[in-house]
Amino acid sequence: MAGADRSPSPDERWLVELAAACQAVGLDAVVVGATAAVLQGAPLMTQDVDLLVRSTVRNQAKLQALARALGGSWMRLSELSSVQTLVGCPLQVDILFDALPGGLRFELVKSRALRLDVGGHPLAVATLADVIASKRAANRPKDRVQLPLLEETARIVAVVERREG
Amino acid sequence: MARPPVAKPAVPPADAYRDRLAALFAEVAPQLPDIDPAVVLQVLDAWLRPVGSGGGRRFLLREGPDGRRGP
Numbered sequence: 001m002a003g004a005d006r007s008p009s010p011d012e013r014w015l016v017e018l019a020a021a022c023q024a025v026g027l028d029a030v031v032v033g034a035t036a037a038v039l040q041g042a043p044l045m046t047q048d049v050d051l052l053v054r055s056t057v058r059n060q061a062k063l064q065a066l067a068r069a070l071g072g073s074w075m076r077l078s079e080l081s082s083v084q085t086l087v088g089c090p091l092q093v094d095i096l097f098d099a100l101p102g103g104l105r106f107e108l109v110k111s112r113a114l115r116l117d118v119g120g121h122p123l124a125v126a127t128l129a130d131v132i133a134s135k136r137a138a139n140r141p142k143d144r145v146q147l148p149l150l151e152e153t154a155r156i157v158a159v160v161e162r163r164e165g
Numbered sequence: 166m167a168r169p170p171v172a173k174p175a176v177p178p179a180d181a182y183r184d185r186l187a188a189l190f191a192e193v194a195p196q197l198p199d200i201d202p203a204v205v206l207q208v209l210d211a212w213l214r215p216v217g218s219g220g221g222r223r224f225l226l227r228e229g230p231d232g233r234r235g236p
Contacts, residue, residue, distance in 0.1 A: 008220075009221050009222055009223045010223070011222070011223045011224050011225045012220075015216065015217055016217065019217075038216055038224045039215060039216050041208045041209075041212045042208070042211070043207035043208060043211065045223075045224055045225070045226050046224060046225060047225070047226045048225075049225075116217065118216075119217055123217075149204070152201075153204075155200065156193065156200065156204075156208040159193050159196050159197065160209070160212055163192065
């Protein structure tokens, strides 16, 4: 199909590189936020890729290995937040630990996540329902802007999925 | 002299993709009359060629030299 025969965009290549690196270091992560929605058809643009992981000593070691694999390093943007940001790479990756806004814990988000193939690498991706719930709970200005489009995307995808059976 | 038969042009793959997208759109859009058809089309297009499948989609904003963000 022609639509699938184009050259991958730089964004796709970056996502494939990230998925490959997560697989290589064995990081158990779920893509959340706007990128998760984009992977399910939402016509959005975003500034970064958000990953949800468990806060464990082993995962900290894997995150260091991930940074080395991608040629970046981690920094915390605020003492008030545990979010770690990968800098020095072509694009930004944020790591969220243990739960999303709205009390959506890692185990729950992962149990419902889609398993997508991204350039031959498995990637767990939060459902649209969980992305919407977390953005509704976070309630930042950018979340409020994205919510109507995310809700419409969820309705459209639901119709397509019913059709596909 | 008889003219050689004119070869029937092969249907370009792009048309096959457009036809599949159009058929899906024609089925789904009427079920969601309150949603902008342009949004329905964008989501269906993304459904048929998702990010990661080599469909060529861009979704990440980058900061340009002027500080503005764009694809």
